[in-house]
Amino acid sequence: MSDVSQPERGERELIRRLQRLLALPTGAGAADVAVAGVPFGDDMAVLPTGSTPWLWTVDMLMDGVDFDSAVHNWSVIGRKAMAVNLSDCAAMAVVPVAALCAVSLSNRLSMSDALELIRGAHEFGLRHGCPIVGGDTNSWDHPTVVSISIAARPLPDRPPVRRDGARAGDTLWVTGPLGGSILGRHLTFEPRLELSWQISRQVQPHAMIDISDGLALDLSRVLEASRCGAVLWAEALEAVIHPDARRLSASDGCPARDHALYDGEDFELLVVVPAGVREVACRNLGLYPLGQITDEPGLCLADGEARAPIPVHGWEHFR
């Protein structure tokens, strides 16, 4: 079944091809699914229903890739499986309502481990008003896979924030310091749900995304969707380097700034704020400045008068 004549790989190329493959034929009965205005490839898909749409997302986590069951306990793993989905809701500033949970449990798991996994997900979901209401339980002889799907509603007073609305002159902000999440925060992070609602209401951002695959890669997704570029201020970037990034840098020799730019699973929000909004409004929300949206495509670093392109890479599946 393999086509060796196709050398391209990588998740970005796969998603690009899927966007073409899954484009709905015009006149298809189900085309009303696509009319709610959120394009394929945003953090959540949209199901319009009369006046208020449902939003809908899914994330799949695998043992040995997204967590390590030899080290982490199953309740914490379940919490992460729920939290990454809640972070997708935060990325669009919407309100999670309920979750489905599908698992392929390793046959080596005990009943109590299996229950801990789902309990960890459910209890963390409940804290955010999002219980597990159904699912699918399977088992096999390979490592455990857990997939959670969340249905959410828009805020009553604000539409979902998309990733394709950034415009030249907008300012770039982030909800917290970045890099080195592998030292533990990738499991214990708090999805920025309530903060995302405040941001949506108080600064009405043009675009937003959660940083799951690294600042550079996730920012490039916003820029690609919005057909623009961005410049990051070197001093501002320096100020959002997480202490974990510095610790990691001390042990692996990779610059701390690169950890902040390229490490995945920070799950902070990258916020594109309209040019007219006063800086103090962003600072009052606890946001950190990062840079500015530009007309010229691409991503670059500004240090005084100097400009240098920032290479775009990060965590990418299917290489």
Next chain:
Amino acid sequence: MSDVSQPERGERELIRRLQRLLALPTGAGAADVAVAGVPFGDDMAVLPTGSTPWLWTVDMLMDGVDFDSAVHNWSVIGRKAMAVNLSDCAAMAVVPVAALCAVSLSNRLSMSDALELIRGAHEFGLRHGCPIVGGDTNSWDHPTVVSISIAARPLPDRPPVRRDGARAGDTLWVTGPLGGSILGRHLTFEPRLELSWQISRQVQPHAMIDISDGLALDLSRVLEASRCGAVLWAEALEAVIHPDARRLSASDGCPARDHALYDGEDFELLVVVPAGVREVACRNLGLYPLGQITDEPGLCLADGEARAPIPVHGWEHFR
């Protein structure tokens, strides 16, 4: 993390425990999720929204368990991943609207195999008005896992058919012959969507389920949810043995009737018809009679005057 003091295993025990674990605390903000009347554990979960609820289901398929990528082509595998979810919609006689698809692709897959998998799912979904509108793409060094989730609406004129409404005196019917699906039908079956809508409208069934884990096991789920029992007529059961079950019986020596009772993945519908409905209405829908619902709990086989209990087992994960 293992608790060796807990000997119980098996998917049924796991689901029983999950039903207790996931019971919503009264007063929880999200408790309105549970009020639409469809209990946890039915074929789909319910998201009420004003007047018309959404229904929601998920199924996860694993290479080497639900399909074999060494033998089956990826497009057919994708079709099955969509079809098992559409069959859940048929089980409740509801109308699928859109799907999410999450995958953990084996790193040995080519780009074209990965696209074929998702194309197979999407095109089969589109045929039933249910395109893929989003998802999550991952890869790893283990066999491929694919999980599809479907959102559906009730028929405009009929509520979803649950599995807990069977009553003594109701008659039991099935939409097609059973057993031996492993010879190929488990991949190529047609989910009984349109037929389920006709059934819902014309005989207003008290309960319905799709046969995914075997007639005996899926029927026992209806009986457990409805707190009643059933008797199957030996002659009727004989008449719904699929030719594939007889072929399999000839090669493995296991009685063809046992294949009809215990083989999984027929994806026919088991229909519980109110006592008052005339037989001809069921026969006109192409249904095959199977037996009757009883007050006494348990499942038994009636052959003339003789009654024998039918052991309940079937495909069960997490043994």
